[in-house]
Amino acid sequence: MLVNFKRFLPDKHLVDRYSEALQPIGIQDDGMGLDFFIDPQSLLPAEIPDFYEVLVLGAAHATKRIPKELAIHIIKYTGKKVVLIGGKDVVEEAKYLEQNATNVINLTGKCDLSTSALILQKSDYIYTGDTGMMHIGAALKKPMTVFWGNTTPKFGMYLIMDSSTLSHSSTKK
Numbered sequence: 001m002l003v004n005f006k007r008f009l010p011d012k013h014l015v016d017r018y019s020e021a022l023q024p025i026g027i028q029d030d031g032m033g034l035d036f037f038i039d040p041q042s043l044l045p046a047e048i049p050d051f052y053e054v055l056v057l058g059a060a061h062a063t064k065r066i067p068k069e070l071a072i073h074i075i076k077y078t079g080k081k082v083v084l085i086g087g088k089d090v091v092e093e094a095k096y097l098e099q100n101a102t103n104v105i106n107l108t109g110k111c112d113l114s115t116s117a118l119i120l121q122k123s124d125y126i127y128t129g130d131t132g133m134m135h136i137g138a139a140l141k142k143p144m145t146v147f148w149g150n151t152t153p154k155f156g157m158y159l160i161m162d163s164s165t166l167s168h169s170s171t172k173k
Helices: 014-025 068-078 088-099 113-122 132-139
Strands: 053-056 082-085 104-106 125-129 144-147 170-172
Touching: 053 068, 068 082, 068 088, 082 088, 082 113, 088 104, 113 132, 125 132, 132 144
Parallel strands: 053 082, 053 125, 082 104, 125 144, 144 170
Antiparallel strands: none
């Protein structure tokens, strides 16, 4: 539809659309981006080092995931420890990456949402596709690179962050 009709959704973020719907009952957007609250009972897994980057492997759809070949390139490019997160559906891919790089800590299929968010919060940098983890990383105001697969930011689901964070983040298509 996007190719043929060029535009079929309003030119604004989905969160802004939701906020507009809530204005009649007195709920206003504070303009400071999203919030995410990590369960205070969550603990970092013992194998997490002091300095690391995160590669988010999981996504709701395979076409939103970072391809295996690009993941290997990212892991080798960074030179830092890279923590892999995602659900049980990407465990095999993570094993492949683990076998082909020495700087990987594989936590796929091992962490709940709050622990994954804590891993993001304590990281130096995030590499992700268009995922829920992307939005949590934005809420936590983390620097990240987002890789877009079959979706487009024009659908209104791009990073939403306050302006102080945007200068530290990049979005690559």
